[in-house]
Amino acid sequence: MNDIEDLGNSTCWSLLRQTPVGRIALQGGDDIEVFPVNFVVDHGSVVFRTGAGTKLRLAEDGQRATFEADRVDDTSQLVWSVVLKGPVAVVRGRSAIVDTFDVDISTWHAGPKPTYVRLTPDVVTGRRFAPDPQLP
Secondary structure, X not given: OOOEEEOOHHHHHHHHHOOOEEEEEEEEOOEEEEEEEEEEEOOOOEEEEEOOOHHHHXXXXXXXXXXXXXXXXXXXXXXXXXXXXXXXXXXXXXXXOOOOOOOOOOOOXXXXXXXXXXXXXXXXXXXXXXXXXXXX
């Protein structure tokens, strides 16, 4: 069995800064909705852009959410995963963000995404491990 390394807070944030895509999970009625998002790390939070639709409607409720990003490290070939949990807040327009980030958030989808959503976690966890060599 492979050893699993629990990652410290600073390592989790460092790994997130190197990754452009994560997933946000929001409660929608009886279901949990999961959306891939491009994001940036900004002063102890993650920020992503969105347009009108389910993601924005759920984020406007000010609920708690879970954010996850993962990757296989190109150099070490180790797999890592970081999970953040905390409240989300909708911010209308970049100029309204108090702790502005250095770069704008590019998105895969070309549609209009004028609204920023910030998740400020109160839980940050991460793990790193070697993949099972028997897997294809």
